[in-house]
Amino acid sequence: MERGACIAFVCLVVCAVPFPIGTPLSAEPATEVTPVASTSQPRGLTFTDHTGRAVSEREFLGRYMLVFFGYTHCPDVCPADLMIMSAALRELGEAGEAVQPVFITFDPERDTPVVLAEYVRHFHPRLTGLTGSPAEIAAATRSYGVIFERDGDEEGSESADYSLRHTALTYLIGPDGKGVAIFDHDSDPVETAAEILALLEQGPAGAVAGGSP
Amino acid sequence: MKSALMVFVSILGLAGCATSDEFREGDVVIESPWARSSAGRTATGVVYLRLSNLAAEPEQLLGVTTPIAAGASVHRTMREHGMMSMQPLQALALAANETVSLEPGGLHIMLMQLGSPLVEGETFPMTLNFERAGSIDIHVTVRGVGAMSAHE
Numbered sequence: 001m002e003r004g005a006c007i008a009f010v011c012l013v014v015c016a017v018p019f020p021i022g023t024p025l026s027a028e029p030a031t032e033v034t035p036v037a038s039t040s041q042p043r044g045l046t047f048t049d050h051t052g053r054a055v056s057e058r059e060f061l062g063r064y065m066l067v068f069f070g071y072t073h074c075p076d077v078c079p080a081d082l083m084i085m086s087a088a089l090r091e092l093g094e095a096g097e098a099v100q101p102v103f104i105t106f107d108p109e110r111d112t113p114v115v116l117a118e119y120v121r122h123f124h125p126r127l128t129g130l131t132g133s134p135a136e137i138a139a140a141t142r143s144y145g146v147i148f149e150r151d152g153d154e155e156g157s158e159s160a161d162y163s164l165r166h167t168a169l170t171y172l173i174g175p176d177g178k179g180v181a182i183f184d185h186d187s188d189p190v191e192t193a194a195e196i197l198a199l200l201e202q203g204p205a206g207a208v209a210g211g212s213p
Numbered sequence: 214m215k216s217a218l219m220v221f222v223s224i225l226g227l228a229g230c231a232t233s234d235e236f237r238e239g240d241v242v243i244e245s246p247w248a249r250s251s252a253g254r255t256a257t258g259v260v261y262l263r264l265s266n267l268a269a270e271p272e273q274l275l276g277v278t279t280p281i282a283a284g285a286s287v288h289r290t291m292r293e294h295g296m297m298s299m300q301p302l303q304a305l306a307l308a309a310n311e312t313v314s315l316e317p318g319g320l321h322i323m324l325m326q327l328g329s330p331l332v333e334g335e336t337f338p339m340t341l342n343f344e345r346a347g348s349i350d351i352h353v354t355v356r357g358v359g360a361m362s363a364h365e
């Protein structure tokens with residue numbers, strides 16, 4: 001447990017929506033506003049991946065996941081965070097192969113599997129894109145504490161051009177499906193990689209220590 | 214000094230035409246305009262560039278137009294209570310001798326209702342309207358969807 005202490009528990013957004021059955025791994029006071037730790041998530045989320053295949057969250061068990069929620073029409077923020085994810089994985093080199101990068105859209109109306117397939121390939125060869133029914137996506141965002149809302153339509157823009165206000169955190173999920181760390185928007189890829197590496201070396205046991213019986 | 218810069222700029226203009234990525238009109242210089250290519254059928258796009266006001270007086274960017282999109286406006290990416298959003302600006306003020314960078318995570322020109330997807334490697338025309346310098350026509354280079362700067 002203490003090994004997670006280097007990770008500051010910064011609860012900017014996540015607390016606004018309760019993470020289910022979360023047991024914080026670290027209770028150390030925040031010294032810097034970069035990473036974060038904690039939480040677990042329920043099982044049973046389902047999605048459609050960018051190849052059109054129905055997938056369950058359970059299929060990802062046994063592996064680490066780096067998860068970012070966004071939408072493909074996001075012009076500025078989401079591409080930047082996905083590039084950071086990609087750069088952090090590159091920085092991790094071989095160790096990064098243990099981590100499955102995942103992009104989950106909260107705009108399933110526009111982000112169909114076909115749209116996601118075209119999008120994810122630009123960021124990382126192994127990036128999996130997940131969409132789903134509005135209910136599936138609502139369950140996923142609730143589970144992660146992701147908040148998004150439609151912005152007021154801009155003058156001169158049609159409704160198809162809407163943009164979304166949203167949180168922009170990246171979640172490291174352990175092989176047991178529980179949250180291990182949260183990285184802030186616009187984190188440094190090298191620091192992110194170093195933190196992920198430390199957590200990987202600590203092993204799944206470290207991730208499990210907080211929550212499992 | 215100023216005339217030397219102008220000669221330099223005009224040489225660049227003659228040498229490069231479409232490929233030059235520095236544009237000048239009056240006391241305003243626009244450098245390295247680039248856009249992210251569209252991933253899929255996205256109807257929105259984003260343009261980044263660097264703006265310099267060489268004058269001793271303030272200047273304002275009042276508007277942006279491009280034939281490739283129905284709408285274009287300057288946006289600032291904001292963070293409020295952990296929520297990221299974009300706020301349209303009525304005008305972008307440049308103080309005397311100020312350089313402002315529109316770059317990922319800060320300011321950008323947002324393109325709305327693109328007529329067709331932006332393809333990496335292509336360029337497209339855009340006009341920036343300034344209070345004092347008037348209209349400046351530029352060419353924007355399309356980079357990869359994951360590009361983070363003009364030189365990737």
Ligand SMILES: [Cu+2]
Pocket residue numbers: 075076288299321322323
């Ligand atoms: Cu914008």
